[in-house]
Amino acid sequence: MNEENKYEHTNRDKILACAQKLFYERGYDAVGVQEIVDAAGITKPTMYHYFKSKHGLLENLLDEYGNQFLGELEKEIEKDGSYEDVLRNFVYTYISVATKNKEFYLMAISLFSSARDNEAYIAAKPYLYKLLFVVQDFFRKNASKVERLVGKEDFLSISLTGVINYYLLVNFERGMSEEVLLEEHNIEDIVNQFV
Amino acid sequence: MNEENKYEHTNRDKILACAQKLFYERGYDAVGVQEIVDAAGITKPTMYHYFKSKHGLLENLLDEYGNQFLGELEKEIEKDGSYEDVLRNFVYTYISVATKNKEFYLMAISLFSSARDNEAYIAAKPYLYKLLFVVQDFFRKNASKVERLVGKEDFLSISLTGVINYYLLVNFERGMSEEVLLEEHNIEDIVNQFV
DNA sequence: TAATTAGTATACCAATCGGTATACTACTAT
DNA sequence: ATAGTAGTATACCGATTGGTATACTAATTA
Numbered sequence: 001m002n003e004e005n006k007y008e009h010t011n012r013d014k015i016l017a018c019a020q021k022l023f024y025e026r027g028y029d030a031v032g033v034q035e036i037v038d039a040a041g042i043t044k045p046t047m048y049h050y051f052k053s054k055h056g057l058l059e060n061l062l063d064e065y066g067n068q069f070l071g072e073l074e075k076e077i078e079k080d081g082s083y084e085d086v087l088r089n090f091v092y093t094y095i096s097v098a099t100k101n102k103e104f105y106l107m108a109i110s111l112f113s114s115a116r117d118n119e120a121y122i123a124a125k126p127y128l129y130k131l132l133f134v135v136q137d138f139f140r141k142n143a144s145k146v147e148r149l150v151g152k153e154d155f156l157s158i159s160l161t162g163v164i165n166y167y168l169l170v171n172f173e174r175g176m177s178e179e180v181l182l183e184e185h186n187i188e189d190i191v192n193q194f195v
Numbered sequence: 196m197n198e199e200n201k202y203e204h205t206n207r208d209k210i211l212a213c214a215q216k217l218f219y220e221r222g223y224d225a226v227g228v229q230e231i232v233d234a235a236g237i238t239k240p241t242m243y244h245y246f247k248s249k250h251g252l253l254e255n256l257l258d259e260y261g262n263q264f265l266g267e268l269e270k271e272i273e274k275d276g277s278y279e280d281v282l283r284n285f286v287y288t289y290i291s292v293a294t295k296n297k298e299f300y301l302m303a304i305s306l307f308s309s310a311r312d313n314e315a316y317i318a319a320k321p322y323l324y325k326l327l328f329v330v331q332d333f334f335r336k337n338a339s340k341v342e343r344l345v346g347k348e349d350f351l352s353i354s355l356t357g358v359i360n361y362y363l364l365v366n367f368e369r370g371m372s373e374e375v376l377l378e379e380h381n382i383e384d385i386v387n388q389f390v
Numbered sequence: 391t392a393a394t395t396a397g398t399a400t401a402c403c404a405a406t407c408g409g410t411a412t413a414c415t416a417c418t419a420t
Numbered sequence: 421a422t423a424g425t426a427g428t429a430t431a432c433c434g435a436t437t438g439g440t441a442t443a444c445t446a447a448t449t450a
Contacts, residue, residue, distance in 0.1 A: 011397080027310035029224030033438060043399055044439075054438065095284065106310075111307035113364065115222035115301075129403090132365065155384045159358045160363050166357025167350075170327065189350045193388050206427080238429055239409075245427090283399065298400060 007193055012050045014040040019057055020065065024103040027110065028058060028120040058123045062111075065104045065114070066127045070134055072097045077138050083145040088191050090138055091164065092182065106172060109165055135161050156194065161181040163190060200283065204248045207245045209235040211256055218299040223253060223315040253318045257306075261322045265329055267292045272333050278340040283386050285333055286359065289375065293363055294373040301367060304360055330356050341390075351389065358385055 018039040022031040028033040035046050051057040074092045076104050079086060098105040111124035111151070143149040143156060167190065171181060213234040215228040228249050246252040249358045258293050274281060293300040306319035330352040338344040338351060362385065366376055375381070 081319025
């Protein structure tokens with residue numbers, strides 16, 4: 001009945017997009033519901049109709065934006081090639097997807113590092129593990145190609161995720177552009193640490 | 196007149212200690228001033244007497260606890276030895292100091308990853324850079340011993356900090372103890388990535 | 391056509407937010 | 421002795437917090 005792209009300009013999507021931007025700029029706790037609905041040009045009951053609470057809004061945000069992010073990373077694991085090649089592609093894709101969704105990505109990193117008993121951390125925790133599992137899957141599939149790395153899959157996934165996250169965090173803070181972040185010598189620096 | 200350790204049980208220190216604990220548990224924005232002063236067993240005007248605002252409280256907290264943390268790391272840079280030896284000691288000291296001040300350390304990591312325009316991030320930013328500079332100093336002094344690493348000091352410092360931070364974040368989350376975190380094979384895994 | 395449902399707004403709630411005006415006490419310095 | 425200062429409490433401030441009761445409209449379904 002409706003193949004049209006209605007789904008792009010609904011109030012629900014406007015709320016998600018505005019919440020994402022505000023959470024990125026100032027953080028989940030610092031942004032009030034009123035501010036979100038003002039930015040989206042609607043009123044509170046509309047937000048509480050779609051998402052049952054502020055917490056529910058964050059959960060939906062993480063679910064829709066986050067799984068899209070992880071999906072793109074998972075596709076990269078399927079590909080075949082030498083360890084160094086697939087690693088290089090994986091790192092490139094990770095940074096590429098992260099920079100393309102810079103605001104969501106930084107928001108997610110912030111949530112992953114939030115305080116233990118913070119409401120936002122509790123919502124983000126499953127995705128922190130999902131990301132870790134995706135990177136672990138990558139190493140479980142490919143580390144077997146290099147004897148020295150066998151058995152180190154857990155550490156390697158923590159280490160790679162840590163390096164890339166901090167690399168992006170610091171260099172976004174420095175105002176570095178997507179193109180520079182993806183330059184060959186920068187990718188190569190990261191790759192070289194894992195060969 | 197007073198060589199005694201008065202300075203450990205003053206209201207000021209009680210406020211700092213309680214704020215640190217609460218910020219660690221639930222985050223700066225999620226914790227109200229009232230809750231802090233209740234935990235410290237005093238009232239608001241006392242807090243506003245010592246620190247001019249909630250923001251000022253955080254600044255003092257970072258200044259006193261943070262500089263102590265960085266000081267212990269800086270001492271390690273002075274020491275001499277082969278690249279691999281000083282690196283191993285540096286990593287060991289970093290993790291050791293971080294685990295001994297686990298609550299403060301996790302709070303700091305959380306602040307470093309906070310949203311750009313968040314009040315807490317603005318207070319933490321100088322210390323994010325200070326930490327980066329300390330690690331950079333380490334590599335500027337020692338990377339010269341290994342030709343392959345010369346010129347990579349900036350990347351190396353980001354990378355090492357990223358690995359250790361994420362290593363501690365994930366393994367604290369997993370409930371891993373200080374002893375395990377400092378086990379030789381775990382330290383060696385990290386060190387091996389930087390030789 | 392009648393009944394139901396999804397979506398939205400007006401107007402409100404108690405509770406909490408960060409912060410302060412005022413006044414008191416206890417100590418210090420003159 | 422007296423003036424000043426540091427520290428502390430009672431009681432309050434306006435603003436904002438997350439959330440909702442009620443009512444309306446527009447579209448769908450029976």
